Amino acid sequence: MIRYDESDLRRAAAAGIHAPSMYNSQPWRFRLRDGAIEVLADADRRLTVADGGGWAMRLGCGAATFNARLALAWAGTPAEVRLLPDSDTPEVIARLTPGRRRPPTYAERDLHAAIERRHSNREPFWPDPVPAGVRVRLIEAARAENAWLDLLVGMTALSGFSEIAHSADRVLRRDSRYQAELITWTETEAAADGIPAMSGAPVGEPQDLLPHRFGSRRRAPGRDYEPEPLVGILGTAGDRGLDQVMAGQALQRVLLTATDAGLASSMISQPIEVPAARDQLRRSLGRTGFPQIAFRVGYGRPGTPIPRRDVTDVLTDS
Incomplete structure (x- = not known):
């Protein structure tokens, strides 16, 4: 055996x-x-x-x-x-x-x-479009792990998602307990976890189509975010704990497929964290299932590695 x-x-x-x-x-x-x-x-x-x-x-x-x-x-x-x-x-x-x-x-x-x-790349991507063949690979990667992936194409779909994402972001920003917890995970320069400032996004500006949760740096002149980003919504048929674990496997297969194709990516979880926004997102997609995570994908510079705990710290006998 x-x-x-x-x-x-x-x-x-x-x-x-x-x-x-x-x-x-x-x-x-x-x-x-x-x-x-x-x-x-x-x-x-x-x-x-x-x-x-x-x-x-x-x-x-x-x-x-x-x-x-x-x-x-x-x-x-x-x-x-x-x-x-x-x-x-x-x-x-x-x-x-x-x-x-x-x-x-x-x-x-x-x-x-x-x-x-x-690595998550929260910087602006280049305007080069993601080829249709690569998009098909991403959709098939999600399907291989019993999930679905919708890629938003065109300004009508993107504008609708933008409204939902910004609305959810405003709700979360008004929650003082949420913001306090966020700060504890972003002021971590010497830690083996959390999001260091160097890996955050440039501070958001009014023209940005998508919200940026980890904005901590001034952006370079002429480095606006892409006007029509490729946004993916990954979901599952159900919303039990099992479905969420399956979604995690599917997400990683999609992200690794994107990395293998030379793409960069970053997560957009605010519309999932706010129940009303999540339901609005589901209805906007015409899906009977449940969105589990959203992300932005495109061509850009490689993301910055962020701290990881040592392998010995995650091994256990109990």
Whole structure:
């Protein structure tokens, strides 16, 4: 019987820690149990105000699970995955058991190589359009993980999304507890988590189509944001915890596919965080499912790496 060992655990965790998470909170842990690797939600790192229900934590842990899957497949022992396998232990997000050994596919090699190159880029992108073939790849990446991806094209759709996103952003900015929590995760220059100022966006200006949560720097002259950004809305058929973990896996597959295609990306979560805005977004898309995250994608300079905890800090026996 094939069993994962400590070296497999470290390999999976080393890939998992490069997943995106809200405020770079990194709400995950990894452990080896009975020859399987488990990805666990770290409730101590859940954002109390911004993520009271745990949606963002499950999304981030889903993304970390996808990275771990890639690392194990790259090493020749792909995992069979069960999400939320134990109702009595909801902190166990995924259990990865060894499958049949085989060489990695070309797609797995390419996506694995993109893990450490994927960084959020909150700077303005170049105006070059994303080719239709690449857009199809992004949509197919979401579909491969049981999610859907709508790419907003044209100013009518973008203007509608802009109104929803800015409205949600204003609601969040009026919440003093929300803003206080945000500050604790953005004044982190010497920390191994959070969003350092150098990785934030330029301060927003009235002409910007999309809101910028981490604006902390003056923008360079002539560096306005692209007037027609490519915005993606990723969603799932349901909105249970399982659906949110699935959305995290789908998000990471999409982001790595984008990175492999030479694209940059950054998240836009405000319309998901405000329930009324999320429902308005769902209705604007004509979807019966649930939007789980929005993001901007396009051509730009590589994003800046942000701090990550050491692998030893995310390994646990309990």
